[in-house]
Amino acid sequence: MALFHACPLCRSRIPHFVPLPRYYIDKSVEHGFPYRVDEFETINHQAYSCPNCHSSDRDRLYALFLTPVFQRLNQAHPFRFLDIAPGRAFSFWLKSHPHIFYRSCDMYMPEADDKADIHNLPYADESFDFVLCSHVLEHVEDPVRATAEIRRVLKPHSIAILMAPICLSIEETYENPEVTTPEGRWGHFGQDDHVRLFSKSGFIDVIQRAGLAVQQVPVTEFLTPEVCDTYGIGPSSVLYLGVKQEAVQQEPQPERNVA
Numbered sequence: 585m586a587l588f589h590a591c592p593l594c595r596s597r598i599p600h601f602v603p604l605p606r607y608y609i610d611k612s613v614e615h616g617f618p619y620r621v622d623e624f625e626t627i628n629h630q631a632y633s634c635p636n637c638h639s640s641d642r643d644r645l646y647a648l649f650l651t652p653v654f655q656r657l658n659q660a661h662p663f664r665f666l667d668i669a670p671g672r673a674f675s676f677w678l679k680s681h682p683h684i685f686y687r688s689c690d691m692y693m694p695e696a697d698d699k700a701d702i703h704n705l706p707y708a709d710e711s712f713d714f715v716l717c718s719h720v721l722e723h724v725e726d727p728v729r730a731t732a733e734i735r736r737v738l739k740p741h742s743i744a745i746l747m748a749p750i751c752l753s754i755e756e757t758y759e760n761p762e763v764t765t766p767e768g769r770w771g772h773f774g775q776d777d778h779v780r781l782f783s784k785s786g787f788i789d790v791i792q793r794a795g796l797a798v799q800q801v802p803v804t805e806f807l808t809p810e811v812c813d814t815y816g817i818g819p820s821s822v823l824y825l826g827v828k829q830e831a832v833q834q835e836p837q838p839e840r841n842v843a
């Protein structure tokens with residue numbers, strides 16, 4: 585057990601992190617959602633948020649992953665970072681890096697730089713060095729199209745962090761178009777504004793169908809268990825990276841019938 589805890593976003597020492605609010609657990613139980621919070625990947629529900637800046641465990645995970653990435657950058661060139669559906673603590677942390685050109689977008693959040701639909705992003709092709717899309721794809725109509733838009737705006741060989749709630753107890757992603765009410769979504773998907781429940785393989789499939797290569801990065805590859813404990817990150821957390829590799833091959837042309 586760490587002697588103290590710390591938040592990499594607000595850079596404060598804290599006695600302990602705050603658990604996930606009971607509201608989420610109580611609501612899903614009330615509406616008959618069949619899975620427990622500990623059946624989901626990458627949510628440290630017992631040490632969820634920073635009492636100072638309210639960062640979540642995933643925000644802290646992203647910051648600790650990106651810190652060495654940012655340290656390696658050539659600071660003479662601005663690093664263009666797109667944050668989709670920005671979280672307050674994380675965007676504040678990103679903006680504290682002077683060589684990061686930060687842009688955020690969202691359909692509804694007034695604090696985002698651009699009002700944008702993720703299915704049709706208002707940015708030029710190959711205009712960003714990095715994209716963060718965290719806990720968005722479980723809300724949207726067409727997650728493959730949304731991820732393909734992320735691919736389009738990424739520069740070649742660039743990376744997106746793509747994260748969503750992943751239920752480890754199901755084999756296939758669950759969708760149900762008949763479930764349209766907030767109460768129904770609590771019961772079927774675990775939150776009133778989610779429209780699907782991702783399985784691990786189903787989430788990976790979305791990224792691949794959008795034309796990005798998937799890299800899974802277990803937190804243990806870059807943080808020790810002691811560091812995870814200090815920063816309130818679950819030791820079984822996994823980051824999903826979507827990597828834009830060479831151009832997607834064109835659809836094969838139909839063979840011509842030679843008479």
Ligand SMILES: [Zn+2]
Nearest residue numbers: 591594634637
């Ligand atoms: Zn904090």
